[in-house]
Amino acid sequence: MRQSGVVIRVPGKVNLGLSVGPLDSDGYHELVTVFQAISLYDDVTVKFGEAGAGITLSASGSTATGVPLDSTNLAYRAADLMVARYQLDSDIDIHLQKEIPVAGGMAGGSADAAGVIVGIDALFELGLSRDELQKIGAELGSDVPFGIAGGTAIGRGRGDQLTPVLAQGSYQWVLALSNSGLSTPSVYGECDRLREGLTISKPTANDALLQALRAGDAKELGRSLSNDLQSAACSLRPALRLVLDVGHDYGALGCIVSGSGPTVAFLVEDEEKALDLTVALSASGVVAGVARASGPTHGARRISSF
Numbered sequence: 001m002r003q004s005g006v007v008i009r010v011p012g013k014v015n016l017g018l019s020v021g022p023l024d025s026d027g028y029h030e031l032v033t034v035f036q037a038i039s040l041y042d043d044v045t046v047k048f049g050e051a052g053a054g055i056t057l058s059a060s061g062s063t064a065t066g067v068p069l070d071s072t073n074l075a076y077r078a079a080d081l082m083v084a085r086y087q088l089d090s091d092i093d094i095h096l097q098k099e100i101p102v103a104g105g106m107a108g109g110s111a112d113a114a115g116v117i118v119g120i121d122a123l124f125e126l127g128l129s130r131d132e133l134q135k136i137g138a139e140l141g142s143d144v145p146f147g148i149a150g151g152t153a154i155g156r157g158r159g160d161q162l163t164p165v166l167a168q169g170s171y172q173w174v175l176a177l178s179n180s181g182l183s184t185p186s187v188y189g190e191c192d193r194l195r196e197g198l199t200i201s202k203p204t205a206n207d208a209l210l211q212a213l214r215a216g217d218a219k220e221l222g223r224s225l226s227n228d229l230q231s232a233a234c235s236l237r238p239a240l241r242l243v244l245d246v247g248h249d250y251g252a253l254g255c256i257v258s259g260s261g262p263t264v265a266f267l268v269e270d271e272e273k274a275l276d277l278t279v280a281l282s283a284s285g286v287v288a289g290v291a292r293a294s295g296p297t298h299g300a301r302r303i304s305s306f
């Protein structure tokens with residue numbers, strides 16, 4: 001019997017390194033970034049909808065408040081693109097069970113779009129390759145291909161041209177969440193403003209970071225974390241500096257704003273350090289919430305069909 005729906009689990013990400021080149025004429029910046037998928041997931045259910053309903057979208061879960069449920073949502077746009085590209089003659093109902101922060105620098109919206117692309121491919125048995133799925137993802141947003149790929153990868157171009165990275169080990173993260181997001185374009189805009197008058201060179205790979213990943217050396221990885229958008233995120237949200245200080249004080253191996261922020265990611269050595277830092281952050285009054293995750297983890301994948 002034909003399946004009527006699928007559930008796709010998609011991870012959030014942290015950028016372990018993010019090198020940002022000058023602003024190009026297309027409004028984007030050339031990047032070299034190292035992504036790690038982490039175990040904070042959204043579950044995206046894609047099923048056949050009621051006849052005549054078109055594309056419908058709903059959301060629930062700890063971070064669902066304020067998520068748009070119309071055609072401005074990247075998940076909706078992903079479904080729209082798939083319907084047009086493959087001339088799908090069906091109504092599609094999407095439900096997002098959200099755990100990844102919204103506008104948090106962890107690619108939550110991109111993860112949902114990745115889930116919809118993989119979900120529609122599975123539901124309609126389109127048989128697309130991972131490569132084809134990622135190309136479609138890149139049309140929607142720079143971080144969508146990585147949501148499909150998962151693991152650890154270098155992103156070049158807009159961040160959408162992926163190469164897997166040789167990485168050993170599993171890393172423990174404590175995430176400091178904010179109660180309001182930061183808009184990605186405004187963080188890039190602030191980065192340009194802060195760099196005005198400077199000569200900006202092409203983005204580069206962080207060799208120390210790649211070496212740390214190859215060796216599975218968490219201490220070295222902590223020391224090598226880098227993000228060219230961090231000053232811009234802190235300039236727009238000065239309280240982030242206080243959050244970063246808590247991590248330094250409580251012995252995190254590394255502290256970094258995730259992507260365009262405002263989530264701050266702390267790499268920790270073990271369970272005990274994670275607990276210490278979680279308690280300290282919760283008591284500090286400078287964060288809205290704390291989450292725990294490990295990485296790397298898988299990209300978008302089906303966890304059930306019905």
Ligand code: C5P
Nearest residue numbers: 027028029031141142158159184185188
């Ligand atoms: O690709 P995506 O829609 O996620 O990008 C959102 C915004 O982030 C872009 O409109 C642009 O302002 C900024 N961006 C950038 N350079 C990149 C990726 C994103 O300037 N490589």
